[in-house]
Amino acid sequence: MAEEKKPFYITTTLPYVNADPHVGFAMEFIRADVIARFKKLLGHDVFFNTGTDEHGQKLFDGAQEKGVAPQEFVDSFAEKFKDLKPLLGISEDVHFIRTTDEHHVRAAQEFWKICDQNGYIYKKEYKIKYCVGCELEKTESELVDGKCPIHPNRELEIREEENYFFKWSEFQEKLLTFYEENPSFVTPDFRYNEIKEFVKRGLEDFSISRLKEKMSWGVPVPGDDGHVMYVWFDALVNYISTLGWPDNGGNFEKFWVEGDTVQYAGKDNLRQQSAMWQAMLMAAHLPNTGNIVINGFITGDGGVKMSKSLGNVVNPYDVVEEYGTDALRYYLLREVSSYEDSPFTMELFKQAYNANLVNGIGNLTNRIMKLAEDNLEEPVSVEVNCFDSKFENALNNFDIKKATDFIWSKVSELDSFIENEKPFSVVKEDKEKGRKLIVEMVQNLAVIGYHLQPILPEAASKIREAIEANKKPETPLFERK
RNA sequence: CGCGGGAUGGAGCAGUGGUAGCUCGUCAGGCUCAUAACCUGAAGGUCGCGGGUUCGAGUCCCGCUCCCGCAACCA
Numbered sequence: 067m068a069e070e071k072k073p074f075y076i077t078t079t080l081p082y083v084n085a086d087p088h089v090g091f092a093m094e095f096i097r098a099d100v101i102a103r104f105k106k107l108l109g110h111d112v113f114f115n116t117g118t119d120e121h122g123q124k125l126f127d128g129a130q131e132k133g134v135a136p137q138e139f140v141d142s143f144a145e146k147f148k149d150l151k152p153l154l155g156i157s158e159d160v161h162f163i164r165t166t167d168e169h170h171v172r173a174a175q176e177f178w179k180i181c182d183q184n185g186y187i188y189k190k191e192y193k194i195k196y197c198v199g200c201e202l203e204k205t206e207s208e209l210v211d212g213k214c215p216i217h218p219n220r221e222l223e224i225r226e227e228e229n230y231f232f233k234w235s236e237f238q239e240k241l242l243t244f245y246e247e248n249p250s251f252v253t254p255d256f257r258y259n260e261i262k263e264f265v266k267r268g269l270e271d272f273s274i275s276r277l278k279e280k281m282s283w284g285v286p287v288p289g290d291d292g293h294v295m296y297v298w299f300d301a302l303v304n305y306i307s308t309l310g311w312p313d314n315g316g317n318f319e320k321f322w323v324e325g326d327t328v329q330y331a332g333k334d335n336l337r338q339q340s341a342m343w344q345a346m347l348m349a350a351h352l353p354n355t356g357n358i359v360i361n362g363f364i365t366g367d368g369g370v371k372m373s374k375s376l377g378n379v380v381n382p383y384d385v386v387e388e389y390g391t392d393a394l395r396y397y398l399l400r401e402v403s404s405y406e407d408s409p410f411t412m413e414l415f416k417q418a419y420n421a422n423l424v425n426g427i428g429n430l431t432n433r434i435m436k437l438a439e440d441n442l443e444e445p446v447s448v449e450v451n452c453f454d455s456k457f458e459n460a461l462n463n464f465d466i467k468k469a470t471d472f473i474w475s476k477v478s479e480l481d482s483f484i485e486n487e488k489p490f491s492v493v494k495e496d497k498e499k500g501r502k503l504i505v506e507m508v509q510n511l512a513v514i515g516y517h518l519q520p521i522l523p524e525a526a527s528k529i530r531e532a533i534e535a536n537k538k539p540e541t542p543l544f545e546r547k
Numbered sequence: 548c549g550c551g552g553g554a555u556g557g558a559g560c561a562g563u564g565g566u567a568g569c570u571c572g573u574c575a576g577g578c579u580c581a582u583a584a585c586c587u588g589a590a591g592g593u594c595g596c597g598g599g600u601u602c603g604a605g606u607c608c609c610g611c612u613c614c615c616g617c618a619a620c621c622a
Contacts, residue, residue: 298620337617401570407615408560422570425585430584433582433584474570485587491578
């Protein structure tokens with residue numbers, strides 16, 4: 067009874083390329099990768115998407131400062147983000163979309179046209195607050211007591227500008243109904259609650275274009291040379307343009323329409339992913355996302371924000387260089403809270419690394435394989451082909467930490483088993499009995515290795531290789547630091 | 548003002564109303580297959596504060612304090 071597995075789609079948010087990749091995005095990318103690998107092992111056809119968000123004001127400004135063309139500027143950053151794939155041990159087949167890709171630009175324009183045809187886009191005058199002192203537009207969040215903090219003695223000028231708007235306000239009821247009908251749409255619950263409360267308080271239409279004369283680095287608005295799209299509107303469309311949309315059939319039909327869809331995002335993206343983007347999909351008469359998973363933030367010591375000025379920024383490149391890919395994955399998957407903010411310091415990292423990777427799984431592999439190598443004539447043939455239901459349930463609920471905890475509880479059980487059964491001394495007195503114990507241990511190690519595949523792919527294959535060769539690994543899985 | 552989160556032994560965290568757990572660290576034993584690794588035991592907490600509901604609350608309700616994030620045309 068081979069049951070047909072549903073196609074599975076998973077994506078990260080697209081990081082904005084105005085800075086080097088940070089550890090928060092690394093976590094999002096790695097977590098999505100774990101789910102993608104897991105679904106693949108379960109036999110699903112998986113489409114895994116990531117990429118870079120490359121339009122907008124900051125990149126336009128950045129390019130001007132450097133005196134290069136915007137495209138050249140974002141090209142260099144896009145390469146850095148592509149480098150994350152090998153660095154973080156991401157699945158080979160991940161799709162990498164850039165919002166400057168020709169196909170994406172066309173898709174964004176098509177998406178705009180459809181929303182427009184459906185009556186959800188309109189043009190209106192909108193008032194901006196302008197500080198003559200700075201010669202800049204000021205947003206509400208920049209103001210202190212309603213004044214520019216740099217020029218508090220000057221009154222802000224109100225200037226009028228014509229922009230296109232998206233009728234978000236029309237989707238309040240539709241979104242609330244959608245939330246009602248899909249009780250597990252956002253994980254975790256408290257984030258879902260947060261967005262529901264936000265939508266209940268009412269939605270205001272948001273601006274989706276910029277005057278080209280002020281900021282030209284964006285997707286041209288169809289049928290109006292004077293505007294480019296506001297970066298959010300274009301970037302969100304990547305989740306379907308990566309599937310070939312608007313071309314019908316193919317991957318879009320298979321994954322977005324027929325399959326299960328999951329979007330990973332940081333908590334700063336809750337509103338955009340679970341309310342703005344969902345309203346946009348509704349406006350275009352396209353299916354909504356299946357699940358949104360919201361991560362917490364990585365902080366510095368004591369829960370303070372990571373910042374260059376505090377010198378507490380953890381760079382994923384440095385961590386991988388010293389400790390390896392799996393070590394970084396391990397920390398971000400198990401030592402970091404699934405949904406709350408968590409600190410990442412090198413001290414905490416090193417402690418967890420030595421305790422659980424060196425002394426835990428690494429040492430366990432060595433002690434078992436040494437016994438096997440010395441006492442068994444040939445490799446133990448093991449055929450593990452399914453996950454423990456606890457592990458599977460945890461991952462189906464995106465609780466990677468809980469799934470990883472399960473693996474380490476098995477490590478601990480095996481260490482206790484060795485202590486209690488003492489195969490190393492039994493084998494000296496009763497060779498057959500001792501061998502049986504050792505075979506059992508190798509089999510249990512194989513189970514651990516199997517479950518480790520989506521979590522720590524490198525370590526999983528080293529364990530498998532050691533078992534197949536019936537040899538203790540030549541170099542430890544994890545070097546003591 | 549408002550919305551959301553957090554406050555649990557030295558540190559980081561789990562905890563579904565019913566004897567307060569896990570990892571690290573500390574201390575004391577044990578083992579020797581293993582990367583001075585592993586196993587067992589111990590010390591250490593009035594679960595932010597004050598009320599309430601309940602036979603019983605870290606867990607539910609009310610009030611308060613402190614910390615973090617959001618507060619939309621920034622991305």
